[in-house]
């Protein structure tokens with residue numbers, strides 16, 4: 090029996106091939122649907138639509154599984170560095186130690202920014218949200234690095250990918266420095282990727298900065314947890330922007346803009362603000378009731394996910410890391426207790442059980458980042474920094490595909506039909 094999917098529309102029956110990936114649900118290939126039936130499919134939030142083929146990241150949302158190139162996020166976050174995971178995402182295999190050294194050296198060599206980019210920062214108000222600065226400055230890279238923007242050339246694509254991964258920590262740290270009125274700190278290429286970022290963020294020219302290894306390791310792990318996540322909204326934005334052949338730096342700026350929203354990367358900032366607002370465990374029931382109330386727009390931030398209908402595996406690692414960081418830094422943050430109790434109460438509440446709402450990656454990350462010293466406005470910036478490798482890997486995968494086409498969704502039009510124009514004087 091044919092494995093095709095059959096569609097009956099009116100008196101006609103059509104048949105569409107069913108494609109299988111290496112794992113995960115099959116997909117119905119409807120590329121010929123419009124030509125054959127004159128109809129489109131309708132799926133506004135892409136809830137049932139695969140927008141591309143990809144070999145990078147796999148999520149089983151029911152089982153709470155996340156794999157990068159086949160390796161589990163638990164193993165990667167336990168045993169790898171962010172540089173190693175970046176190499177894996179870009180190249181498909183784990184590096185040998187020589188390959189990892191060379192890759193890290195290459196990234197390190199690109200950490201400095203064109204000096205003129207520093208003048209861009211001064212155009213922003215001091216109280217500008219650092220995500221606004223990130224959108225602007227990353228977009229502006231497209232005006233500086235012309236030698237690597239022939240996207241049909243794999244070498245150019247590689248160089249611009251390396252530049253983006255390398256320069257994001259510098260750009261992010263400068264956004265922070267600008268907001269607190271401190272001088273920019275240049276990269277120190279003797280440090281690790283993450284150690285260098287910490288120094289550029291928290292160091293000052295007046296005194297030496299010593300990287301705390303516990304903080305460095307925890308932040309590196311947070312970067313690993315955010316490195317890629319399949320076809321999420323910002324990644325799909327990068328792909329859609331890139332599908333027209335747009336400049337890679339501009340595409341990543343588009344991804345940053347999308348990530349900023351509170352339903353996506355902005356949730357880490359919103360989650361910590363929510364936990365602070367709740368403040369003490371006795372207020373939790375009130376907020377749970379609000380989250381369940383259909384007439385109240387309030388949602389539990391850091392809870393729920395389009396794909397995970399089980400515990401987000403990144404949240405499990407994140408919760409463990411919170412404990413490690415708070416213990417190592419000797420921080421007693423009462424907000425962590427609020428988070429633990431909120432999680433427990435929500436997971437035992439019929440509303441959250443029935444809707445399969447679990448903590449996601451953003452629920453605990455803010456507590457760690459806050460303990461390290463980042464203000465809440467920087468949380469989504471750190472997400473963007475880490476997700477850049479996923480964005481460029483996905484962008485590269487798309488451009489390398491010989492069958493790639495410009496992304497161009499269709500619509501169900503519900504506006505007026507053609508009508509006669511009435512001149513201004515007659516209206």
Ligand code: CMC
Pocket residue numbers: 134321351352353354355356380381387388389390391392393394395396444446449450451
């Ligand atoms: N609190 C209360 N109710 C919720 C929540 C929540 N956090 N999330 C979903 N629901 C309810 C929602 O009201 C809906 O109920 P009903 O079926 O009665 O209308 C049902 O659960 C399904 O929600 P949805 O909005 O249709 O699901 P979605 O897949 O479109 O949205 C989501 C997923 C992540 C946007 C949503 O769960 C949410 O807004 N969560 C809070 C924001 C957040 O933590 N975002 C970070 C996501 S993970 C990291 C990232 O992607 O950047």
